Amino acid sequence: MTDSLAPSSSPSPAAARNVPQERRIVTAIPGPRSEELHARRLAVVPVGVSSVLPVYIERAHGAILVDVDGNQFVDFGAGIGVTTIGHTDENVVAAATAQLQDVVHTLFTITPYEEYVRVAELLAEHTPGTWAKKSVLVNSGAEAVENGVKIARKHTGRRAIAVLDHAYHGRTNLTMAMNYKAAPYATGFGPLAGDVYRAPSSYPYRDGLSGADAAARTIAYLEKVVGAADLACLVVEPIQGEGGFMVPAGGYLPALQAWCTENGVVMIADEIQSGMARTGRYFASEHFGWEPDLVLSAKGIAGGLPLAAVTGRAEIMDSAQPGGLGGTFGGNPVACAASIAVFETIERDGLLAEADRIGARLRSGLERLAARFDIIGDIRGHGAMIAIELVESGTAATSKLPHPDAVPRLTAFAAQHGVLFLSAGTFGNVLRFLPSLAMTDELIDDALVVLDDAFSSLA
Numbered sequence: 001m002t003d004s005l006a007p008s009s010s011p012s013p014a015a016a017r018n019v020p021q022e023r024r025i026v027t028a029i030p031g032p033r034s035e036e037l038h039a040r041r042l043a044v045v046p047v048g049v050s051s052v053l054p055v056y057i058e059r060a061h062g063a064i065l066v067d068v069d070g071n072q073f074v075d076f077g078a079g080i081g082v083t084t085i086g087h088t089d090e091n092v093v094a095a096a097t098a099q100l101q102d103v104v105h106t107l108f109t110i111t112p113y114e115e116y117v118r119v120a121e122l123l124a125e126h127t128p129g130t131w132a133k134k135s136v137l138v139n140s141g142a143e144a145v146e147n148g149v150k151i152a153r154k155h156t157g158r159r160a161i162a163v164l165d166h167a168y169h170g171r172t173n174l175t176m177a178m179n180y181k182a183a184p185y186a187t188g189f190g191p192l193a194g195d196v197y198r199a200p201s202s203y204p205y206r207d208g209l210s211g212a213d214a215a216a217r218t219i220a221y222l223e224k225v226v227g228a229a230d231l232a233c234l235v236v237e238p239i240q241g242e243g244g245f246m247v248p249a250g251g252y253l254p255a256l257q258a259w260c261t262e263n264g265v266v267m268i269a270d271e272i273q274s275g276m277a278r279t280g281r282y283f284a285s286e287h288f289g290w291e292p293d294l295v296l297s298a299k300g301i302a303g304g305l306p307l308a309a310v311t312g313r314a315e316i317m318d319s320a321q322p323g324g325l326g327g328t329f330g331g332n333p334v335a336c337a338a339s340i341a342v343f344e345t346i347e348r349d350g351l352l353a354e355a356d357r358i359g360a361r362l363r364s365g366l367e368r369l370a371a372r373f374d375i376i377g378d379i380r381g382h383g384a385m386i387a388i389e390l391v392e393s394g395t396a397a398t399s400k401l402p403h404p405d406a407v408p409r410l411t412a413f414a415a416q417h418g419v420l421f422l423s424a425g426t427f428g429n430v431l432r433f434l435p436s437l438a439m440t441d442e443l444i445d446d447a448l449v450v451l452d453d454a455f456s457s458l459a
């Protein structure tokens, strides 16, 4: 295996690119070169692949995106939680570059290599639970979900899949059927896969239920509508991502796991958005004392290179027959080398604590805003996975009517001023913050000033 960690004192390609960690707007947004590229794109890229902010990015480092017109954006999206340890992180770039020169592809299922094994060892060590674990590596989050379901069905010999209200699991045929929102993910793309059941979730801000009561409601649904005897797996995001960063009530997840264990159901944590140090723990399940049977990771696992994994109890993972799992690019050596560097950097630089620092700073700034803008109904999340849910003015204490259009106006205002924020939420009324762990306090404070102005501009 290549020694993937270059000493931090060595000259790095990323540092040489000189991306000052500051916001800078020098043209209209989008600028003229972005407009030109956009016109070319419209001719050759289908409209189904849309872009939140059509500024074309030329370089990125740390927490800053630089577009082709020289504008610099403070990035609170990190490619939807992918460049968790920062854009063009030096260690990731060095490890991937070295690996590119050694071996780029063999296909692990033909002739294997050490990097795949090392990633599986690191996942076994860092996912919750102390039992023997194994991992299969794939290319995308949705592919990890598909494989988790395959493995659970093979292990149990059962057919049904359960998910929760407000879930998001991907855009493949199976995962489209597992999402809560049909539009835009599934509209017109059917027929969808069958045997997918959607149970009520825990959404404390809106249901007011304790973890025990919410779990009882979920379990009652599973028992009545599906029946445990036919249920292969229950797939749950410990903090729901696209749905709006719902943090379940205390005790909810362990109660569901206990029911699954008693009933021979495989419980799967979709940690694709919440995992890999984002919430101040390696995996968000840890916040809730949940030790899932299988854990799905992707996004932040390889510093921006495409890699995903299903990790879980060895006896469940081993139920798939030889040749039943895999794929041409799954566990690519370059992506694996990058992933090893991500794990090493999280440890070496104490990045779990950085997620907590970012979460505390952001949350206190958001609380100050909430004291002034009554449309901020809820602030929730852990570490560098925080969101605010917006409601109609005057309804925060009563009906909590989802605010229909504040979020797009806030994100548009912020983008014009050099800050990239993402939306989320079943009702489209959630502003989510998924910064990289390279986000400095100064950049957070700067972005909060822009957000303050954005809220003022709504009036």
Ligand code: PMP
Pocket: 080, 140, 141, 142, 143, 145, 168, 169, 170, 171, 237, 241, 242, 270, 271, 272, 273, 274, 298, 299
């Ligand atoms: N699960 C969750 C929780 C996600 O957030 C996502 C991506 N947003 C996916 C699955 C699908 O991952 P991918 O886009 O890599 O297929």
